[in-house]
Amino acid sequence: MLKFKDKTVLITGGGTGIGEALAYQYAKKGTNVILTGRRLEVLEKVQKKCIGMGVKAWCKTVDMEKPESIDELVAWIHSEGHLIDFMLLNAGISQRALTLETDISVDRRLMEVNYFGGIYLVKSLKDMFLERGVHIAVVSSVSGVFGFPVRSAYCASKHAIHGFYETIALEYPQIKTTILIPGRIHTDVSKNALDGNGKATGVMDPGQANGYDVNKCARKAIRAIARCKHEKVIGGFDTIMVPFYRYITPLFRLIARNVSAR
Numbered sequence: 204m205l206k207f208k209d210k211t212v213l214i215t216g217g218g219t220g221i222g223e224a225l226a227y228q229y230a231k232k233g234t235n236v237i238l239t240g241r242r243l244e245v246l247e248k249v250q251k252k253c254i255g256m257g258v259k260a261w262c263k264t265v266d267m268e269k270p271e272s273i274d275e276l277v278a279w280i281h282s283e284g285h286l287i288d289f290m291l292l293n294a295g296i297s298q299r300a301l302t303l304e305t306d307i308s309v310d311r312r313l314m315e316v317n318y319f320g321g322i323y324l325v326k327s328l329k330d331m332f333l334e335r336g337v338h339i340a341v342v343s344s345v346s347g348v349f350g351f352p353v354r355s356a357y358c359a360s361k362h363a364i365h366g367f368y369e370t371i372a373l374e375y376p377q378i379k380t381t382i383l384i385p386g387r388i389h390t391d392v393s394k395n396a397l398d399g400n401g402k403a404t405g406v407m408d409p410g411q412a413n414g415y416d417v418n419k420c421a422r423k424a425i426r427a428i429a430r431c432k433h434e435k436v437i438g439g440f441d442t443i444m445v446p447f448y449r450y451i452t453p454l455f456r457l458i459a460r461n462v463s464a465r
Contacts, residue, residue, distance in 0.1 A: 204393035205338065205429050208233030213280075213287050215267060216294030217320065218245035220388065221383075222344055225291055230256040236462035237285060239265040239276060240294065261285075267294045267320030268312065277327045287331060289428070292321040292341040295360075297392050299406075300399035302355040309401045310356040317360035322367055340366050340428050345386050345441070349448040349455065357396075372433075381428050386412035386438025386447065399424035415439045 212229045216222040219236035226236050230253040238246045238253075238260065245263035253260035263279055266272040280287070293358035295317045298309065321341065325332070344352050347361030366381060372380040393408035415438045436442050447455040 205431060207289075208431070209235070210288035211235045211285060212289035212291060213237045213239070213285075214291040214293060215239050215265070215324070216342075217262075217291075218242055218249055219419060220293070220392065221385065221388060221420060221424075222291065222293035223249050224417045225293070225340075226253055227256070227426055228425040229289070229291075230258045230260070230420045232257060234289065235259040236261070237280075237287075238262040241266055249442045252324040265294075267324075268315045270323055273320060273324050273327060276324070280328070286335060287328065287337060288335070290325070290337055290339045292324075292339065294320065295342065295392075296357075297354065297396035298357040298398075299353050299393065299404050299408075301353055302321070304399040305401060307357060309397050309399065310359070312397070312401065313356040313360045316364070317357070318363045318367070321364070325331065325371070332378055333375065336379075338379040338381070338428065338431070339368065339371075340383060340424070344384065344385045345384055345436070345445055347382075348384060350444050369433075379431055381432055382434040382455070383424050384434055384436045384442075385415070385420055386436070386442040387411055388416040388417050388420050388438060390417055410441070419457060 207229065212234050214222050214226055214236060217226050217425050218240040223416055225236060226249050230236055235258050238249055240246050241264060243264050250260040250262045263276055265276045296313060298313060331447045343364050344361045346358045347365050350358045353378050368380040368382055371378055387410045393411040394405055398406050421435045436445050444455060444458060
């Protein structure tokens with residue numbers, strides 16, 4: 204079991220959703236928290252709650268789509284003397300549009316935010332990680348295991364996550380990874396999802412509205428991280444599609460074609 208007390212975690216997308224919920228779980232374990240995201244006022248609310256739990260907490264605005272913004276974060280980490288023990292890569296954006304009705308700019312944006320931003324940050328901190336070791340937890344999705352309607356770009360970005368973080372853990376023994384695979388979790392991810400033209404839909408999917416509790420998700424995630432699980436599927440009944448896909452592929456395809464994509 205990993206020890207969390209008096210360690211430091213860096214959380215991308217730490218102001219809302221799964222990132223926020225996991226920030227509190229880390230803080231409860233005695234882990235100091237560095238929160239990043241695009242909205243300072245949101246990060247500061249989470250920071251205040253974490254400090255109230257008896258740990259140190261900092262926040263830094265970062266746009267994971269922009270390498271120069273990530274460079275500023277890395278420079279700040281070094282200038283402040285922060286040493287990272289855990290990293291939670293949670294920042295991301297989803298999609299709700301048919302594949303051929305999605306402009307290529309949307310595909311590129313999802314890859315930048317969901318995939319390239321995270322690996323750029325990891326590579327920018329490589330010297331620290333190789334010297335000290337680090338445990339990287341990355342939030343994927345059941346859509347990172349299989350394709351699903353109106354989410355082609357999202358699925359592609361999450362599939363890429365699996366390939367990268369599985370590989371880096373095999374190559375470097377001092378780097379451990381846990382790939383978190385949530386199903387439908389009750390967050391605003393569908394409201395913030397992009398349509399085919401790159402605009403937020405502003406619509407809460409019924410499946411998301413009735414999704415798995417985000418705090419339960421975070422508790423299961425932190426247990427998986429503590430036990431150094433390679434991957435952890437988290438959610439309700441919808442996650443049954445993961446074993447169907449892996450072991451009974453024809454049945455998965457039948458279900459996926461008929462289940463509501465919303």
